[in-house]
Every structure is written in structure tokens, then in C-alpha cells.
Amino acid sequence: MRIDLVDFRSTSPAGTTTPSLLSEWRVGALLQAIAVRDAASGQLWLDIGGQRHSARLASGNSAGPANGEVLQVRVLRNSPVLALETLSSSTPVTADADATVVADAMRRFVPRQESAALMLANLSWLAQGKNGASELPKAVMQAAAQLWQALPDADSLGDPKTLANAVLRSGAFLETNLADAARGAGDPKLLANDLKALMLTLSKTLRDHGARPNAAHSEIAMNAPVPTARGPLTALNAAPATFSMIEAADQQLNELSRQTEGAIARLTTTQITNSAPDPSVQSMLVELPVRHEDRASMLRLRIEHDESRKRSGGGDSWTVEAAMDLGQVGALHAKVTLTGHRIGVQLRAESAGIVDALSARAGELEAILRDSGLEIDRIVCLHGMPAGDSGARAARLLDVRA
Template structure:
């Protein structure tokens, strides 16, 4: 629901000589008696939510906070205007008369335009509705409402925005809106937050079931040597093994592109486009599971790990805090690289049931990568658009398997509305070779300039890579790239600070 930022004139200055004093007293007359809510002689706190000029006075919309914490709305008549957001001490003189002492006031007039230097387009703006009043017919050609919103985040936190909306908004409601332009906001519906919650729930479910791929490959190699497999199962095993790329294929640009496409991360997208799934790793895994189920005489795959299904009711509160942003909660990152875990008991005989568990865990691992890609693709608070593709390529190396985890991120930094901003590409790799040990690579490409850093856990591997960095730099220069930095360090890279951390909130009283 887009809304324009209206130009509300500032409140008229008060002519009272007490206006400049830090504390001012005045008498307010209530439109309706508060009755037992605030009997004469009792006091409360009040906040000015809205001000409307009448013929000889001003009408105030007040939110009262009583001593026991209860809140109520009241309309009062004031001899002078009080800025929205002002805090008052009030005491009931009679059922319809209040003595008010002005404590603090927000004298800055409501904003009629957003400074895109402070809050760039694409930023998620969060606020609370202070007032919602219909516009006069002379001011609006169609039914419209003037909304006063207090900003709760960004550098504008504490300021008020005056908005023109086609729909009324409940006073006190909390809203999220994306900045479209200096005078245009697009409100984000609750459904989008619920989608993020469901995504986080699914990601937690799949990640709890996933396991590393080499165990599956070893089981397939051992199963292939047997001669008593059903024909359909043997075909499924042969197709899966034959579809795994080797080092020679990944060293060729076209072969690498094909391996990325067939890694399983794009299966659903290819099927929606009517493209064939021949050779796709995830599709071959699904065919293998489909052949294993009848061979075992079961209709549902065995769950990896302890065999217990994922119970969303246990994880839901934590997920809700991470998605909706309850204060004190911290959202988990998408997870790269995924940790390896073993799901089989060492005493397992390695039969078809064990293979089914491994295949199910491999499917969960691929789906964890897919869900992580969705979770890390978003618009950052500064308006930067981040697209993420995370996947895993099982590299066949003679009789062993080396899974290569890949994360590619496209970072589109917004410059302004007329000119397209800068695009940065981030590439991360993680793999473990028998002779070199665990390795992780991070590279950034911007405007033809490349910077890269390698982390190795073995000291011997660090020395080997450092001796080859000059040769790598030369090859990158020959490819037409400007190399800014190439380095190798021992250990593991620090947790990425580039992952989006978005501020959220919920109304705990709702």
C-alpha cells in the first residue's frame, strides 16, 4: 500500500508568555467524563497524539497512562496548541476538567519529505501511528487520510512523518514501510514477515536433517559392487554417479557453468521453465530415493539423525524472535559453509536402509543450501539489493568425492533513482582435500578489480599456496583482471560482517 508524504504545516506558535518555560500549566476540558477511570484528585501521565485547531481553541487527542499501567484515549479542549509527542502530567480536577503540566515537547514539525542521504531508497522504515484523520473534500479529490507516524528506526528515529494514505490506520499500530522516494513509502504487509518466519522454520528443519555427502558416495560405491540389486535401483545408482563432475570438467568455463546448473540448487526453477532435469544432482537423488522405498517396503523415508521428526512448536518462539526482532534476540546467519555431520551408527550394516538415510540427509543438505539462498537474498537497510546463490558441487576425484561448497552474492548498491549503482560480486568456496586439508576462499570483484584471500588450516598448505600466489596473479592479469590483493592466512575466516542484519520490532502489548 503506497502512501505519499503529505505537507502538514507546523503548529501555530503559542502566544502564551509561558511557552518558553520548561514547564507550563494549563487547564484542559474533556469532551467526555473519564468516570472511575480517573476520579477527581488522582493523576496520570499523558501524551499528545494529535492536535486540531478549532474556532477559539485546540482539540487534543491524548493517550493517558494510569498509575496501574492501564492506557486510555481521551479528547480534550486546550486554550493553546501543544505539539504532537508532548508529555504531560495531568490531575483530575472534576469529571471533565484536568490540570495539565507540560513536561517535554517535540517542537520539531512533522516531516513532509525524507532526506534520501540519511535514509536511502529501499530502506525499511518502521514507525508507530500517532493519529489518523480524514482529509477535507477540498484538500483531497477522493477519500484520503492524513496519518501522523513516529519513526522508530533509522537516523530519523524519534521524528514524525505526515503521510497521506488512501486507508485509515489504527492509532498505536506498528508499521513497516519501504522507502520508495523522498515522498513515497510502500507499506510491508504482515504476510511478508510470516513468509520469513516460515522460511526460517523450514531452514531449521532441513539443517537439522542434513549430513555431509562423502558418506553417501562411499555407500553408493560399495553398493555398486554388489550384483543382486534390482534393475531400477542399479540404474538410479549408475545415473547419480555418472552425473558427478570431475576436475577436468570444472576447469573448463562451460563445464563449470553446467556443473553449477546441475548442482541441484536450480532444479525447481528449471522444471518451471519446462527445461529437462537430465543429470541434475537433486533429481538423481530423488530418483534414488524413489527406487529405495519399494525395495525396503516402506512408503516414507527414514529420518536421519535420531529418527525424531522436527517439532516446529519447540523452535517457533526462537524463530519468531529472530524474524520479528524481539529486543535482545539475534538472528542467525544463513550458514556458510555447512558443517559436516555423520548420521549413521558405526555398528550399522550399511544396507539399503542406511543408504536411504544417507540419501535423505543429502537431499536435506541441498535444500538447506536452497533455503539459505532465499534467506540471504533481500534489500538491506541502506537500500542495497543482495542476491545470493548457495550450493554444493560434488567433485568426483578418482574413487573419492570432494564436495565444494559455493556461495555467490550479487550486491547492487543504489546510487540514486536515475543512475544505476555499483555492482559487487562476492564468491566464497569451501572444500577439504586429503593432501591440503580444509580450505576456504573469499573473493570480491568490482569494476574489473579483484581481491581475494585464502584460508588454510595446515601450515604446510599455507606455505605451498604462498609460493604459488605470484603465478596465480599472473594468470589473473592475463585474463584481463586488475588484481588488488591476493593473500593466504592460516586458520578460518572470521564470520562475515556483510550478511544483512535487519532491525525488527513487535508490539509486546499487542
Template sequence: MTEINSLGAQTVLPAQAAKAAMTGELLRLLQPQPGLVAPGEAVRAEVVSLKQLGQDFQMLLRLTLANGSQTQVQTSASQPFAQGSQLLVSQTDGNRLAVMVQQANASNVSTLTRLDTTQIPLGTLLQGKVLTSQALPLNPGEAASFRSLVSLLNSSQAGATLSIDSPRPLPVGSLLSALVQGDQSLRFVPLSGRQEQLLVGQQLASQQARQASLPGVLSALQQLASAPEGNRELRASAERLLASLPDARQLGDPKTVASALNNSGVFLEAKLLGGLGAAVAPDIKAQLLRLVAQALPGVPGNPQLSPAIAANTLAQVLPGMARSALGMLERVSPRLQPGTFPLPSRLLQSLEQEGDLQQLLRLAAAAVSRLQSHALSSLQQTGTLENGNLQTTWQTEIPVRHGQEFIPLQAKLQREDTPQQQADPQREQRDPLESLWRIELAFDLPPLGPLQVQAQLIQGRLSGQLWAEIPETARLIDSQLGSLRARLLDRGLDVGDLECHPGTPPQGPRTRLEQRWVDETA
């Protein structure tokens, strides 16, 4: 366990730094600049960058001089100031800048010496880069201790500098991951796999900025399929995609539900890696990629693709085509919180003077990005929890035919296995219902309005909660919960609490992998 230093704001700097400040030797100019600051004057300075070289620290300062002009100077010191620190300095000679003691003590306000657990909840995985590392003075009988400044790369405090004390030195420039255990306590976790999680989070933010809801492209495909003129190959692909979508009445069959989940796009990459060419054909993401490949040559200004290129693998077709169709969307889309569930509805507006194929290309590529957002959210929420349990997440979206409309059904399934279950050599043969399962559903079904469902299943016992944004719908569902309980009991399930609430589920601070509901077995 690593403890965050608990020094208060008035005693952030060590005694040796304050002593150095008193003698005017805290900062040394790398290039002497006589007359930079007039004798007897003090000017404000901001730490622009910080770099450790051996036992010394090089800092780039931006000085605001008395006449209002600004200049930058390179300095070195035996103690670091965090990037962004505000200082008040004077010049004792051409080689040195002195820092006012009071201002030095206040300069590290930007350096976090404790964590606000309302902004960074317990269990949050922090990612950071080590800026500095130095040994602390030892008292007789005490173990060695080292202090580091760490720049945070994620969470609501991204960009802030964290001051950490640890029993061993942290390599300067290294990346670290740590779980928040208290306002002054962190626990380091192995970095293996965490860099991949960071990359997933960055890619997810990009994909979410590009995505748009599926009904937009499905409506365009309906118009394309009914138009007698146009590209026959493109029209045939549109007809196949629409025919492959399940009807709402068919979802009462478990086999139909399983097939819809399997072909929702969340498993496309796994199918491609496994060489399952035949299984790719009905996958909705694969079909959208085919549409993108077929539509792109017909868009004015795009080069004609040869049949060999058009028939290339889907994994090669996706990146360039999707990026070319979606470049503009990143600049106009609001940034979503990674891992958001459900993804909010977002429809693209038609662009003026844009051809039908251009619009179809934009809609199809935006729909692919939406499915990619779900897939990346699945990766982001898959991993080992703080208690050692392994959580696996599958998040996807299934367009369901409802009359002449298409209702997107968003689904998230999570499986949690204990370390004992993970170590069981017969794990694959055991009943999957021995694991803890969580299910979330979100859909907007006229005339009921937006609905969300959260359910938990463990050892054959099911409990759940429903939310309806329309109060009348909430009252209607609440009156039918007795019938639902009876039907679940008829299926052999042990039913716990079933409740329906008006509104939406609470969206308070929740951290990746640590979002849990009440465990009724506790």
C-alpha cells in the first residue's frame, strides 16, 4: 500500500526547501541573465514544465515582468515545483532567483496531497505518469521513504499533480496504476493490461464522438430497398439486412434472442479471428460494413474501387472508410463519459446538397461506430475487481422490428466469477448459473416510452428493478409485477424483489468495474 503524503498546505515544502528559499538559492538560472528582475522587485512566475535529471530538477518558468511583458527562463533546483505552480520570485544576482517563502508554501496548492473521494470514489483506478522521485530524509530507526510527483492521466482530476510517498522509488517517466482506497491511501496494481485499458478508453471516447443511432440508417435502407432505381447490389444488401432483423413478437423465443445477440456485432471481431467466415454473413456490423464498401465508390469525388479491393476482408475495409465518412462528426459531437449505458439517442441531420449515397455512407459509418462503442465499453468493463472476482461484460444493441419502425434494444450482460470459480479445472463443465449475472436493458417502446431494466441472477434467484420515464407507464408496470413474478416462478426461478420506479436509474459517481447492486446473498 502506498500512502499519499498528509502534509497540509502550509507545510507542503520540506524544511530544506524552505531553508534554501531563505538563502535565495532555491532556483538557479541555467543561463545567467543579469538585470532580468530589477533589484528590490518581485515578479510572478508560473511553472510551465518540470523534468528530473539525476538529483536535480529542471523547470521552465514563465515570468510576468513589471512592465507586463512575459519571458521564459530555464532553471534548476534541488526541490521540484509541480507544473502550473504560481510563484513570486526576486533576483539576488545574475545566476539565481529567490522564491518568497510564503509564496513557496502556497505554490503547491495545485499539487494534490489528498484525494476528494466525492470526485474520485473509492475503488477508482487511477492512471498516472511519474514526473519526479526523490529520497526523503531518514530519522534513526525509520525505513526508507521516497516522494514522487505524479501527473494524473484519467478521472475527473486528469492533468492534476499528485504528491505520493512510497517505500520504494518510482522510476521517473514510468506509468503507474493504483486503486483509490481512501483520501490518503492508494494501492498499486500491476501495469500489465492497464495500458491496453487506457488505449481502449481513448479509442472509446473517439468512437462515441462519431456514433449515431441505428434507426437513422435503417430508415434510409427502407427507402433504398423500396426504390426501383439505383444500384441493384446495394439494394439487395439493404433488403438482406432488413430481413435479418428480429420482430418484437419473436423475442419470446430464447433461440431468437440468442441468435440476435450473436449477430448484433459484438462478436464480429472474434468470429473473424476464429476464421468463422460463414458465421459472419448475418452479423449486422458485417452487413453495415458491406454497405459502406458498396456505397463508397458511387460517392462523387471518391476513386472507383476494383472488385478485388471491394471484396477485401471486412477488418481492412472498416478503418479508412469509417474515418473518411466520420471525420466531420468528431468536431460537432458532445463528448460522452466512457462506459455510458445506455448510449443516448442521436440522429444525424441530412446535409444540404448531399447525394443519397453520401447520406447513406454517413449513416452506415455512424451506426458502425455506435456498435464499436458498445464493443469497446464491453472491453473497458471487463477485468478483475478489487475483491479478486473476474467480471466479463458484453454490451450491444439490437434493432428490433416493431410494425414499420425499428426499436433499438440496448443490452448489457455481466458475469462475475470468484477466484475459486476461476481456478476450478472443471469450470467449463459447470452450470453457468452458479456465477453471478447482471443484466441491463434499455429501449423506447411506443406508447410506453423509455424503459430501463436492471436484473441480477445468482444461484437461480432473480431480482430486478425497472424504471419508466412516463409516470403512467410506471404505474401500469407496477400493477403487472405480480403477474410477472408468477410467470417467472412457472419457469423455475426463485424470485426476489421486483420493483418499478418512475424516472431513470440513479447516475451518481460510479467507477469502472466497481458498479454493483445489492447482493442478496450477503
């Protein structure tokens, strides 16, 4: 069903008025809402992120949601009214403390998340000293340069140790590394070069110099699918530098601040998805910005360890997926499955030319794997991205399939 929010003023019992979340809600964002019904009139409100909004049923079930019903909704549009599409609903349940923390974090970060591609494009713009870069505060330029230089170089990720170090510094483990440092353990260099820590530093520096992320031009925002622990691993598209369309230094500060906070929110959302509900299947999603010469792209990695086959006498199963946008030639996707000593490799590309190039070198890959003592299950090179995974497992974040 479709539900429209007709006003955005908080009507909390305390009578306090909080700012509208409309500026942070983007088309495609996923939200959790609780339906509230007036006992006498039946008037419907939706409680979203601690704010209660008057709502009306625009289409679908004429009765609408019942009082206390928990809804998962997606933003269809945010002008002239905020229209929400109901994706699923359930009766309220008593949640444990951990589940409550996760739900609160979802409501806070999911509406604000944004692909880091736009931020990366503008960092590249600043690193090259293009038009307008000299007018920004020196401290902002230094924080931006430090983040840009900390990005791992794409050419170096072929080395396993370099890749492992880049994943550790991706920001996905910042809080764990901080806890280790508090106990006197861990490597201080990890914290100094952690990408989330550097993004937080850049965000603070921008605000300290007057940046207002809510004043940025939202029409040039870049929506991205919410990171989930299930479903196909799609590539995040590269983006042009929005600074090329913004001349005023104050607007550039606002724009970079909004993009940085959106990237931090997305990274935090990704961390939430990594809280696996099934202890026998450990799944981790990492979105790693990588630098190649004067541009940067997002490398998405999903690593899954399945121990459920041990009960039937089988070996552990590992699956590693990677997806990356290659620019004009489209996306590249790789999936490697290792069960015991048997390995299977599936390579996909949107470009037929890339598929042909991969197929031509498949024999070399097979020889390398056999020399490593592995048995080859299959190596295939296919045209087109994955359509889906029917065996995907449930995650804490909602996965929407077309």
C-alpha cells in the first residue's frame, strides 16, 4: 500500500518540536515506522525515528495498518508530499536490547546514507588543484588530502597482505581497533590511517569552518541501494565531481560536508549489516574506496564462511564476491567459492570485450589454481551481472527485490 505523510511536525507527548527529517529522506531510502491509531477517530499517524507524523492512506488496503503495526517502508517521492510504499509489516514484538540498538541505528543512518562515489570524485578534484580548490580553508584541504592519500592504490591490491591491510583500514573495524587500542593492543598505524576515522576528521573540520550539510543542493545527490548482507552484489557507479557545477566556496563546503556525512552513514549502515543472525554462517560486507591515478572507485567485497556442512561431514565453505565499476566499459563481478580443496570461479562483466579478454586468460588462472593444490570445480566467464541469489540468507537490514 502507499501512505502519504501530510505534515512533518513532531507531536511527541513532551510537546517538543524537532526539525523535520524530510531533508534527510531521499527517494529509495528504507525506513521503519510504527502505526499509531487514535482510539476514537481511527486517525493514522506514523512514528518514524522518534517523530510522529499525520498520515493518510493513498492506495492499497482500505483499512490500512493497525495500531502498533511495524512497517518497513520505502520513500517513493518527497515532493510535494512525502509518499511511502509499504514493503512489509508485522505485529510488534518485544525486542531485546541488542535488537533495539540495531533498529535505532537503522532509523538514524539508513535515511542519510549515500554512496561515497561523489565524495571521492570531489576529493580527486581537490587533489588535482582544479578550479576553486585554492579558495577553501587550508585545514579543510589538509584533511581532504590526508583522506585521499590514505586510499589504497588499486594496482597494489593484487598482493594478499596489502589487500588484507586495506580491508582492516576500510573503516569497518574502526570501533574494534579503538577497543584494542584502549587495552594497549593493536597497531596504532591502523587508527591513524583508518578511512572512517579520516572521514570523521574531515566532517568535523568542514563543520568547524562553517559547512552546513543540510544547505547543500540535494538535487545532485546520488542515491545508492542500501547495503545488505543478501541479494546480488551490485557495483557502485562512479560519479563526476559535483564541484565542477559549484563555484562558490561556501557551497562547495556544504556539498562536501553532505557527501562526507552520507558516506559515513553508509559505512555505519554496512557495519550494521555485518551483525550476522546465524552463527554458523559468518558474512562480512566491505565497501573499499580504491585510488587509481587521479580517480577513485568503490570496490565492494562480500566474504562468507559457512560452517553448517561440518555437521554432515563436509568441509568449511568460503565464498568471496567482488564488484566494481570500471567506468565506460561497465561493471565487473567475481565470485569465488572454496569448499575443502575444490574451487569454483565465476567472472561476469557488462562489456562483451571484457568477457572475451577474461575467457582468453581463463586457462592461465586454472593452471595457477592447480599449481596451488586446488581441484577445479569450474571457471566460467559470463556476460551480464548476477540476477540474484535464491539461497540468500536473511539479514537485519531489509533487502528489496524487484
